[in-house]
Amino acid sequence: MQFNLSKLDDVAEIIDSLHKTPQYSESGYPMVRCTDVKYGRLNLEGTLRVSEDVFLEFSRRYKPKKDDIIITRVGSYGITSRVYDACFCLGQNTAAIVPKKINPEFLYFALNSPFIKRQIESAVVGSTQKTLSLKAIKELDIPRFNDDLEEEIAATLGALDDRIISLRETNATLESIAQALFKSWFIDFDPVKAKAEGREPEGMDADTAALFPSEFEASELGLIPKGWQAGIIQELCSRIESGGTPKRNEPSFWDGGIPWLTSSEVRSVIPLQTNEFITQSGLESSSAKLWPTWTTVIAMYGATAGEVCLLSSEMTANQACCGLIPKVAYRTYVFLIARRHSRVLAEKASGSAQQNLNKGLISNHPVLVPPASVAIRFDDVISPLVKHWVTNARHAETLAELRDTLLPKLMSGQLRLPEAETLVEQAA
Known part of the structure; x- marks a missing residue:
């Protein structure tokens, strides 16, 4: 496959963030900083928050939209995330890439290819804290194929990313289930409270219920089940x-x-x-x-x-x-x-x-x-979830390795698309 080159500035708008540190708040609107930018979908859950006034100030230059790309410029430079939830403002040392004349998903994969990563490495400046300038971002050479082929490449690599995301979301659910049971047994003491009120504990058999006392006692941690x-x-x-x-x-x-x-x-x-x-x-x-x-x-x-x-x-x-x-x-x-x-x-x-x-x-x-007998019963319930979690993580890693193998070969024209599609189908 033959390809041409286009400057990133010709196919997307690059918007710099404000060069100032905001006043953060305990609640409010998400602000995306360099530490929040990781490969894949931009996750806003762990972001710091800012007030409405700060949010509006930092939103003057750039208002996020789905499929935009956020890139880091200072320190951990050249890392990108794709925007899905657009309710945030952009913090300093980042920039937004807004695709205009190119498939957004194809552009995202191109930006993460070795071909682009090498350009980024040669463009950064600074000894103690390396910086990727806005000018250098704009001048990145993007490999271009015809529109249909770019969409097919994006769909093939996107199928792998979607499967990886699905596996990771499943693992997040598995941890939530494990933490919910942990909280019920060891934080809220639901089985003990139920027995203290003369009720049968919910969601467990009689043998498991028998492991829990029906009374509380004072401790350095507050009230805890008697005997714990x-x-x-x-x-x-x-x-x-x-x-x-x-x-x-x-x-x-x-x-x-x-x-x-x-x-x-x-x-x-x-x-x-x-x-x-x-x-x-x-x-x-x-x-x-x-x-x-x-x-x-x-x-x-x-x-x-x-x-x-x-x-x-x-x-x-x-x-x-x-x-x-x-x-x-x-x-x-x-x-x-x-x-x-x-x-x-x-x-x-x-x-x-x-x-x-x-x-x-x-x-x-x-x-x-807690008594070992209670911990063992808890492990009987939770360890299969953890093992499933590990299996999913290994599968996701295998798919990520396949994606990272296919990406440079597709972007350089070394691998034909039908061959890549066959490999994706076999792995999924």
Whole structure:
């Protein structure tokens, strides 16, 4: 397939954001900042909020529409998101790309192709904080095919993205189900309240209901079910330990077959792969430890402090990660209670230059300790959901790898569309 080149400025309008820091509010309108921009659909759930006056001020240059593209310009530059929900204003260090004479989905995939990424890398300036200028964005060369072919390429790659989004949405639902049951049993104590009122607990069989008491008692955590304990995270784990880093100047310690997790990778709720790997000798010659499946990992340093993930396979980690190896009865309980306490743990971080947690703060963090019999029954219900979650995550990763393989080949004309469509059908 042959293609031509068009400047991005010829097929889209590029609109800069205001170069100022706003006053944020506890409620109001979403403002999209660089940290909110990630590949795929723009998610507004975690955005900071601004008042109506600030929203109107930052909306003067740009009013979002569905299928627009947001791109980051400073720090983590060149990252793009597609607009679906258009109710937001644009924060500083970002820009909007409004497609005019091109299929928006095709343009989005083109912007994420290696062909464009190489242009972006050569265009950024700055040593301490790299910046992608508005001029450089406008001058990006976009590969162009005929309109029908561009639509077909967009549809083929879009089918993969849609399936990936569906799998991730399913996983979000699975976590919501797990958290809802956790809240019912261990936060609201619904089964205990029902028995205290002479009712049968809803949604459980008689054997499960019999595990719950019918009374409450006072504790350091407030009223808790009688016989349960107010304890600390350490009591739920067989061990708690931080990771380590093999010597960087020893080549034999690196590029082996053992996954080595960093705190930034803890952002993935179930990390399936790591960017770096170490060898057995690297493991044995450092303070890194091999953590088993079902280990809950909490990031301790910097911007990710308090983030929580669950290991679905054996991994090691660096010293910025804390591994909670649970007692068997509490494996799902530890993960979900850590997820619920993520923000509280992050608030415990201390340090002048960088906000840090440590193993002691995590180990001694106060939590409810239910009887092992209750935790086991909870695990019986929740662990199949977690396993389904892992299966979906692996499938989504496989589809993402296929998309990333097809993308440069389609954009460069190396792969014919019918061949790509066959690969997509086989993977889906």
